Amino acid sequence: xxxxSQDPRHKITKRGQNVTFRCDPISEHNRLYWYRQTLGQxxxxxxxxxxxxQLEKSRLLSDRFSAERPKGSxxxxxxxxxxxxxxAMYLCASSLGACGQETQYFGPGTRxxxx
Amino acid sequence: xxxxxxxxxxxxxxxxxxVSMNCTSSSIFNTWLWYKQxxxxxxxxxxxxxxxxxLTSNGRLxxxxxxxxxxxxxNISASIPSDxxxxxxxxxxxxxxQGNLIFGKGxxxxxxx
Numbered sequence: 001x002x003x004x005s006q007d008p009r010h011k012i013t014k015r016g017q018n019v020t021f022r023c024d025p026i027s028e029h030n031r032l033y034w035y036r037q038t039l040g041q042x043x044x045x046x047x048x049x050x051x052x053x054q055l056e057k058s059r060l061l062s063d064r065f066s067a068e069r070p071k072g073s074x075x076x077x078x079x080x081x082x083x084x085x086x087x088a089m090y091l092c093a094s095s096l097g098a099c100g101q102e103t104q105y106f107g108p109g110t111r112x113x114x115x
Numbered sequence: 116x117x118x119x120x121x122x123x124x125x126x127x128x129x130x131x132x133x134v135s136m137n138c139t140s141s142s143i144f145n146t147w148l149w150y151k152q153x154x155x156x157x158x159x160x161x162x163x164x165x166x167x168x169x170l171t172s173n174g175r176l177x178x179x180x181x182x183x184x185x186x187x188x189x190n191i192s193a194s195i196p197s198d199x200x201x202x203x204x205x206x207x208x209x210x211x212x213q214g215n216l217i218f219g220k221g222x223x224x225x226x227x228x
Contacts, residue, residue, distance in 0.1 A: 004157075033214055042119075042203050042218025043158065056214050091157050093216075101145055101207035104216055106157035 002026060004107035006092050012113045013082055020078045021110045025094030032075050033104055034067055035091040036060065043091050043106075049075060050098075082114045118142055121204050121219030127227040128194045136222040137188040138204030146207045147180050147187035148216070153200045161202075162189070184209070199224050 005024045013019050025032045031050050035043035046065070047057045051072040061067075064082075069075040079086055089111050093104040121138045128134055138147070146165055150158035162173050164180035164187060171178055178189045187206070191198055201221040208217060 006157075031214070033216075035216075040220070042205070042220055043216075044218070045212075045215040048214030056212055058215070099213075101213055103146075103148060103160065103163045105160060106150070109155075109157045111155070 004092055004094050004105055006090075006107040006110050008110055009108060010111050010113075012115065014115050015082060015084060017082055018078065018080045019082060019112065020076055021090055021092075021112075022074060022076050023092030023107060024074045025092070026096075026105060029094035029096045029105075030072070031095045031097065031102070032069055033093040033095070034075070034077050035093065035106075037089040037091055037109070038087075046077075079112075082112075084114050087112055087114045118208070118217055119204060119206065119219040121222055123222055124220070125223040125225065127225050128198065129227045130195060132194050134191040134194050134198070134224065135188060136202060136204075137186060138206075138219050139186040140206075141185065143184045143209040144187075144206035145184075145209050147178070148205045149176075149178050149187070149189045150203045150205060151200050152203060152221070158203055194224075196226060199226055 007022045033048040034046040037043040046061050049069040064080045067077045089109045091109045093106045095102040095104045148163050149161045152158045162178040167184050169180040175192045203221045204219045205216045
């Protein structure tokens with residue numbers, strides 16, 4: 001399978017715990033994106049990387065959230081001190097390009113439930 | 116917040132029927148994309164549109180990028196049971212972020228009881 005992969009697919013945690021999600025983009029893609037999706041809504045943009053550089057962060061990305069892409073390949077999204085409102089599907093996408101606004105291909109998502 | 120109005124919110128289909136849904140905005144978009152999402156999965160790309168007026172087909176699916184660059188529609192011909200799911204329109208805002216793909220709230224397609 002050469003698509004975007006995400007791990008884990010599901011995560012249940014208790015409020016206050018830290019969680020980390022991983023995304024592996026399509027192998028030649030230089031851009032990687034994180035989105036959050038809550039029930040009944042479309043995905044909402046969180047942040048994106050071009051290679052190792054984090055180029056944009058949404059206002060949705062509070063101080064408790066941090067994303068990295070250290071070698072320009074896979075990325076991690078960490079949520080510290082989780083809250084019940086963090087329960088959502090976290091989606092990763094990737095694209096190939098340099099001019100911006102390319103087509104994004106999504107992974108299967110990580111569903112987070114904070115108890 | 117969301118800047119795309121997607122309609123209808125939901126619809127029921129009978130096998131063989133044609134389906135139409137659309138997305139509108141008060142803002143201009145540079146790209147329009149249509150995705151399908153099944154429960155518990157990520158969105159899967161159906162059609163990507165890059166130019167105003169562009170009409171593109173993918174099997175039984177046809178989508179168009181509106182001339183005003185403020186709307187797009189998706190048609191599905193001769194629907195089949197596996198067409199059931201949630202369809203999202205998405206786009207890149209003119210003058211907006213390079214990374215931020217803006218999504219509508221989705222159109223849920225279900226089978227008529």
